[in-house]
Amino acid sequence: MAKRIDVSGLSAYYGNHKAIDDISMTVEPRSVTAFIGPSGCGKSTFLRTLNRMHEVTPGGRVEGKVMLDDENLYGANVDPVAVRRTVGMVFQRPNPFPTMSIFDNVAAGLRLNGKYKKAELNDIVEKSLKGANLWNEVKDRLNKPGSGLSGGQQQRLCIARAIAVEPDVLLMDEPCSALDPISTLAIEDLIGELKERFTIVIVTHNMQQAARVSDRTAFFNLAAVGQPGKLIELDDTERIFSNPSVQATEDYISGRFG
Amino acid sequence: MVTTTPPATDQNRSRRASSAVRPGDRIFSGLSKGSGITLLVIMAAIAVFLTYRAVLAISDDSANFFTTFEWNPAGDPPVFGIAVLAFGTIVSSVIAMAIAVPVAIGIALFISHYAPRKLAKPLAYVVDLLAAVPSIIYGLWGAIFLVPYLDGLNQWLDQYLGWTYIFDKSADGVARNMFTVGILLAIMILPIITNVTREVFLQAPKMHEEAALALGATRWEVIRMAVLPFGRSGIISASMLGLGRALGETMAVAVVLSPSFALSLHLLDPGGGTFAQNIAAKFNEADAYGRDALIASGLVLFVITLLVNGAARMIIARRKEYSGANA
Amino acid sequence: MSHAVQERPVALSKPRGPLSHARLPRWTPAAVAAGSIAAGIGIGLAAGWHSRTQWGMLAALLFVLVSYALTSKVEGARQAKDRVATSLVWVCFVLAVVPLLSLAWVTISKGIAVLDVYFLTHSMNGVLDAEAGGGVYHALLGTIEQVGIATLIAAPIGLLTAVYLVEYGKGRLAKAVTFFVDVMTGIPSIVAGLFVLSTWTLMLDFGPSGFAGAMALAILMMPVVVRSTEEMLKLVPNELREASLALGIPKWRTILKVVLPTAIGGITTGVMLAVARITGETAPVLLLVFGTKLINPNPFEGAQSSLPLYVYEQYQVGTDQSVARAWAAALVLIAFVMILNMVARGIARWKAPKTGR
Numbered sequence: 001m002a003k004r005i006d007v008s009g010l011s012a013y014y015g016n017h018k019a020i021d022d023i024s025m026t027v028e029p030r031s032v033t034a035f036i037g038p039s040g041c042g043k044s045t046f047l048r049t050l051n052r053m054h055e056v057t058p059g060g061r062v063e064g065k066v067m068l069d070d071e072n073l074y075g076a077n078v079d080p081v082a083v084r085r086t087v088g089m090v091f092q093r094p095n096p097f098p099t100m101s102i103f104d105n106v107a108a109g110l111r112l113n114g115k116y117k118k119a120e121l122n123d124i125v126e127k128s129l130k131g132a133n134l135w136n137e138v139k140d141r142l143n144k145p146g147s148g149l150s151g152g153q154q155q156r157l158c159i160a161r162a163i164a165v166e167p168d169v170l171l172m173d174e175p176c177s178a179l180d181p182i183s184t185l186a187i188e189d190l191i192g193e194l195k196e197r198f199t200i201v202i203v204t205h206n207m208q209q210a211a212r213v214s215d216r217t218a219f220f221n222l223a224a225v226g227q228p229g230k231l232i233e234l235d236d237t238e239r240i241f242s243n244p245s246v247q248a249t250e251d252y253i254s255g256r257f258g
Numbered sequence: 259m260v261t262t263t264p265p266a267t268d269q270n271r272s273r274r275a276s277s278a279v280r281p282g283d284r285i286f287s288g289l290s291k292g293s294g295i296t297l298l299v300i301m302a303a304i305a306v307f308l309t310y311r312a313v314l315a316i317s318d319d320s321a322n323f324f325t326t327f328e329w330n331p332a333g334d335p336p337v338f339g340i341a342v343l344a345f346g347t348i349v350s351s352v353i354a355m356a357i358a359v360p361v362a363i364g365i366a367l368f369i370s371h372y373a374p375r376k377l378a379k380p381l382a383y384v385v386d387l388l389a390a391v392p393s394i395i396y397g398l399w400g401a402i403f404l405v406p407y408l409d410g411l412n413q414w415l416d417q418y419l420g421w422t423y424i425f426d427k428s429a430d431g432v433a434r435n436m437f438t439v440g441i442l443l444a445i446m447i448l449p450i451i452t453n454v455t456r457e458v459f460l461q462a463p464k465m466h467e468e469a470a471l472a473l474g475a476t477r478w479e480v481i482r483m484a485v486l487p488f489g490r491s492g493i494i495s496a497s498m499l500g501l502g503r504a505l506g507e508t509m510a511v512a513v514v515l516s517p518s519f520a521l522s523l524h525l526l527d528p529g530g531g532t533f534a535q536n537i538a539a540k541f542n543e544a545d546a547y548g549r550d551a552l553i554a555s556g557l558v559l560f561v562i563t564l565l566v567n568g569a570a571r572m573i574i575a576r577r578k579e580y581s582g583a584n585a
Numbered sequence: 586m587s588h589a590v591q592e593r594p595v596a597l598s599k600p601r602g603p604l605s606h607a608r609l610p611r612w613t614p615a616a617v618a619a620g621s622i623a624a625g626i627g628i629g630l631a632a633g634w635h636s637r638t639q640w641g642m643l644a645a646l647l648f649v650l651v652s653y654a655l656t657s658k659v660e661g662a663r664q665a666k667d668r669v670a671t672s673l674v675w676v677c678f679v680l681a682v683v684p685l686l687s688l689a690w691v692t693i694s695k696g697i698a699v700l701d702v703y704f705l706t707h708s709m710n711g712v713l714d715a716e717a718g719g720g721v722y723h724a725l726l727g728t729i730e731q732v733g734i735a736t737l738i739a740a741p742i743g744l745l746t747a748v749y750l751v752e753y754g755k756g757r758l759a760k761a762v763t764f765f766v767d768v769m770t771g772i773p774s775i776v777a778g779l780f781v782l783s784t785w786t787l788m789l790d791f792g793p794s795g796f797a798g799a800m801a802l803a804i805l806m807m808p809v810v811v812r813s814t815e816e817m818l819k820l821v822p823n824e825l826r827e828a829s830l831a832l833g834i835p836k837w838r839t840i841l842k843v844v845l846p847t848a849i850g851g852i853t854t855g856v857m858l859a860v861a862r863i864t865g866e867t868a869p870v871l872l873l874v875f876g877t878k879l880i881n882p883n884p885f886e887g888a889q890s891s892l893p894l895y896v897y898e899q900y901q902v903g904t905d906q907s908v909a910r911a912w913a914a915a916l917v918l919i920a921f922v923m924i925l926n927m928v929a930r931g932i933a934r935w936k937a938p939k940t941g942r
Binding site for chain 1: 375463465466468469470471472473474475476479483484487488
């Protein structure tokens with residue numbers, strides 16, 4: 001199910017401001033690709049163009065092509081709603097629906113997409129919660145509100161919610177930045193397991209995290225404040241952190257700026 | 259440096275207050291405390307004096323104040339009762355709410371989630387302004403402009419929905435009836451309900467909307483999953499505020515309705531009355547006792563609006579405890 | 586491959602279609618709307634409905650139904666539901682805008698016909714009901730005086746009460762005040778009028794006067810001022826208070842010199858909005874001020890007039906000339922209220938604390 005993403009010539013705008021400029025890259029299936037770079041370099045914006053979430057911000061506009069295997073996400077008759085169903089997303093701050101129970105949170109995406117029998121639904125919710133390493137912690141209180149969980153548990157609940165609809169790709173926008181180190185570790189372990197099933201793209205500010213979880217790493221940077229962000233280089237994580245081919249990457253990684 | 263901070267907590271307030279008390283401080287705090295007490299005294303006085311006058315009136319009423327279909331305090335013996343007024347007040351407000359609440363939610367959603375941004379901002383501003391249009395102007399417009407426009411609709415309703423009884427038009431005449439009053443009240447309270455509801459919708463946390471979007475929800479599904487649940491209590495309290503306005507509205511009803519003291523479920527027949535309308539209409543011809551009778555009916559209106567507002571406050575208070583965003 | 590893959594269940598969720606499906610062109614809603622309006626007018630004309638409200642309602646109904654049918658046929662059930670919601674929201678918008686636009690248009694077009702300098706500078710002294718001419722000077726004067734007195738009573742009490750609630754208030758008294766301010770906000774204007782009637786007029790035996798009306802208006806105005814001032818004072822950052830107190834400035838001077846000046850823009854706005862609200866109140870004025878055709882500059886003695894009351898009276902008279910005067914006075918009133926509102930909102934925007942949001 002995991003699919004390859006092939007981006008070519010992609011630029012994104014906020015109104016008249018160009019946020020990212022002419023990005024082309026390939027994201028391999030069944031692997032973790034990490035986006036790193038200084039604040040404001042457009043890595044989150046770029047992530048959001050991969051499931052057409054960028055265009056929901058007022059003034060948001062995208063040019064270019066994103067191929068998911070052989071389908072262009074920005075093709076003429078493509079329904080953004082269908083795209084987002086195929087490309088799941090986990091956000092920076094855990095955002096379970098506060099008025100729904102844990103069970104309903106996980107089932108939320110499924111219920112949108114068709115009718116399920118109660119038993120089917122139970123199965124999928126259990127599988128998804130297990131897949132997010134949360135089942136043992138919540139199996140006795142599935143009907144309690146999701147907002148009663150700890151931050152790390154909430155984030156895993158959001159991951160369960162995202163994988164319940166069996167997306168092809170899972171986008172993660174700094175999923176650990178609001179969490180404590182132990183919860184972060186739990187999520188990182190989970191990412192390692194999930195990559196067997198999904199294509200995973202993760203934005204992170206934490207370079208150690210990128211080094212720990214990702215197979216490939218993309219470094220984004222911007223020439224100056226107000227300039228659009230660009231992809232500087234994309235390579236195997238090991239290579240990026242040991243022997244990057246661009247000087248700017250090395251400067252950033254060794255902490256000389258950013 | 260200008261930042262927003264939460265209002266002073268009790269803790270650091272008392273820390274500040276513990277400094278030595280100066281005469282200036284004592285005078286100033288005394289003044290402000292006195293103002294607060296003045297407000298309480300006024301409220302108490304309103305309740306006491308209205309009740310006192312009402313008791314004077316009701317004790318001489320030869321009929322049952324709550325069940326009588328007549329208003330003749332000048333008669334011998336005086337006969338008056340609020341049954342028709344209570345019925346008319348409630349019916350007109352119910353019609354107004356039935357129309358205004360769904361439409362207001364629609365407009366609020368339009369402003370907060372549907373309208374192009376260039377349209378949304380000026381529209382919100384205009385709705386704000388409309389909430390300030392004096393009720394007498396709604397009344398004037400309603401009587402001269404709306405009534406003739408609704409004539410056709412009334413006939414049509416009579417023709418096709420007459421079998422429902424409530425839309426059966428048994429008497430001829432222009433549309434100066436409870437149905438028109440309800441529509442006019444709906445138009446009047448629409449901006450009030452819309453303003454509050456819109457504010458609540460705009461406060462719905464973006465992150466939950468994004469969560470719904472990212473699951474592949476359509477715009478309507480996003481609203482149903484992430485906006486309406488968050489705004490439910492806000493919608494209810496906004497509606498209550500609107501209801502309070504509709505119940506107490508005087509001039510618009512007085513100008514549009516052609517009143518009578520007959521209790522009729524035929525909404526399209528002219529007639530009926532509301533508390534406030536009756537006071538405005540009967541006041542000039544009333545003698546001293548007649549005024550007391552009107553005050554008694556005003557007291558009932560006062561109690562009803564207190565109950566409605568109290569309910570609204572309780573809902574708002576509960577909403578404050580409910581934390582939509584989990585931080 | 587790791588065990589995670591082997592454990593993975595056979596895809597449980599429903600298979601999904603391709604990303605793209607047939608979609609209606611972007612101009613569809615506009616076209617459906619145009620078609621519905623045309624059909625509404627056409628059917629309305631053909632059936633001989635003389636009320637244009639019916640044409641409009643039919644068009645709205647057609648718009649929603651056709652949108653639903655088209656979308657569910659071409660795009661699917663979920664999209665159709667979404668489209669119905671969108672159509673309904675648009676219909677609500679139009680439904681609301683039409684009467685409100687009509688209100689504005691009618692008031693302006695009818696009012697402007699009579700409104701001139703003469704109208705603004707003359708009273709109704711000696712003008713017969715069926716006679717053209719006359720003016721609103723006495724009513725305008727009455728309104729300004731009554732609202733002015735009401736503001737003089739309500740603004741200081743409201744302001745100080747808000748200061749009490751934010752800066753001093755704690756314990757049961759503050760809770761009671763907060764609660765009753767809320768209750769007071771909901772008092773119908775006619776009830777406020779009845780209260781002053783029962784005390785001032787019936788018990789103390791004063792005749793009708795502008796002052797009596799002003800007292801009722803003040804009761805309506807107080808809670809509004811308290812609420813808005815309270816909101817504004819709460820926005821003043823605590824650091825400012827602490828900085829001032831740390832300099833050894835007494836609390837009352839801190840409030841007067843630091844807190845109130847910081848919030849003054851918002852407070853002004855709140856007071857002006859409250860003034861705008863009571864300017865249009867008719868019911869208490871009707872009970873307490875009584876109305877007159879003559880200029881009475883003394884608000885403390887004798888009947889006065891006021892703009893909303895004038896509108897009501899002229900409408901009640903019912904001659905063509907008097908109704909025309911009612912519209913003109915309504916226009917003056919609405920202009921008065923709208924200018925207050927716009928200035929107030931302008932001040933709010935101009936003085937708004939820059940929160941960086």
